[in-house]
């Protein structure tokens with residue numbers, strides 16, 4: 001069932017709206033609910049594909065549904081339809097304005113509408129695709145304070161990497177923080193790259209979501225065979241930042257295992273024809289982030305490597 | 311006056327980003343102040359006030375009136391100013407969300423780190439800020455309660471209102487909070503409408519900066535007294551929202567004293583022209599801030615009114 005959960009008039013004959021598709025069990029009442037969310041950032045589309053795949057699966061298996069399953073493919077709907085990451089007109093990152101407020105400007109009201117629509121869900125999965133600059137392997141990011149509750153859940157998602165990071169105050173304004181505070185166990189998935197689809201990742205995460213829903217009692221199916229993600233707590237993350245401006249040309253195509261000293265890519269100068277720098281892996285491990293957008297300034301992130309200790 | 315390079319940052323193809331500061335009274339052992347101008351590409355008013363201040367201080371220096379040390383950095387994000395962008399043009403990050411900065415980090419973290427380093431050790435710090443929404447406002451002092459804030463120096467600006475409030479999570483990565491934590495008595499002066507120059511409020515802000523410098527012994531010049539600033543906390547503000555979206559007509563200016571029942575603005579349907587709404591003041595007070603775009607969204611904040619009546 002498609003429902004509109006938030007609507008607000010735009011100035012000239014249109015509404016800003018957030019829609020969800022709700023699936024419920026064929027028989028019996030349920031209070032148990034899960035929310036699948038994408039498009040908080042308007043330039044991230046990987047989650048849209050996952051929403052489609054999940055919807056398609058649920059439409060063909062209605063008898064397996066044991067609880068309410070809500071799919072929200074497009075939170076920043078105005079942004080998604082116009083390749084705009086932030087909330088258009090206001091230029092505000094929606095994921096820095098949660099939990100929002102009814103008394104504040106449009107982005108804050110959207111955030112408030114999102115929270116009220118989803119609060120009461122037992123679990124939420126917020127699917128991001130990095131941004132247009134970086135390509136990420138499927139991973140879940142969790143604040144340290146939430147690790148005990150969320151890591152076991154993340155391990156069911158068929159992802160490659162679970163990254164537990166230190167709490168940062170600024171991240172208290174994210175959707176995930178707001179929902180976790182309200183008691184909805186919320187996982188943030190990052191995978192793929194902005195403005196593009198990575199089909200294989202979409203299918204990988206679909207399996208993970210089905211598995212999680214089977215394990216947590218939302219679906220009447222046997223759990224799926226899923227991969228166990230690498231855990232960030234057993235090693236360290238190395239950041240590779242560009243040392244100079246130029247054109248970053250990767251030496252490797254995809255995120256993969258690399259050795260210390262391997263060349264990740266080169267920064268070249270199209271004007272003089274010179275190679276300005278080689279980006280060398282400072283540690284061995286899995287290159288889980290790789291730059292997708294070639295123009296770099298000094299400091300631009302070109303990759304991240306996770307290396308296991310010892 | 312000494313023109314100093316705060317940072318020089320190379321671009322792949324553009325001419326380098328050069329951030330310049332103007333330093334007065336370099337040799338002085340007196341009180342010190344740093345003033346930060348435009349951090350966003352749409353903070354034109356802030357650029358205007360900062361560069362105007364540089365010119366003013368140059369004259370005062372010739373007259374031998376500078377008794378402390380003053381650093382003015384009129385523009386940080388010149389790349390955005392030069393192309394009509396708001397944020398860092400490549401990745402759209404906000405430099406004022408990157409403090410205290412990180413020299414090993416992303417581009418704008420590095421820019422923030424360099425800037426922050428050049429701002430260390432000053433007694434007073436003023437950040438000239440624009441709006442973070444589509445509004446315009448009566449110039450006011452924004453002072454966040456970091457635990458290190460200094461309300462006395464904020465009062466010396468003599469502005470009508472000091473908005474004094476707890477900080478939100480995103481403010482922990484902004485300059486004011488971090489500058490305060492590192493020991494500078496920092497506050498922001500927020501004014502104008504982004505992308506424009508308002509001469510009246512620019513003049514008011516210029517006057518306030520000169521007043522502070524005079525009162526704190528940085529500048530030897532006589533000034534008129536300003537306001538005995540009213541401390542406004544979030545509870546003192548009444549928010550008036552638009553019930554309808556459409557074309558917005560404001561009938562009052564910022565700073566106007568209004569009475570309960572007075573019509574402040576009108577909204578009409580953008581297509582049919584039908585009169586949809588009169589926005590009226592529910593309380594006596596002063597309009598501190600209003601929506602400043604002709605097209606308004608439903609539930610947008612049309613006006614903010616500060617009232618002494620709600621004071622505890």
Ligand SMILES: [Zn+2]
Nearest residue numbers: 041044128129
């Ligand atoms: Zn995102």
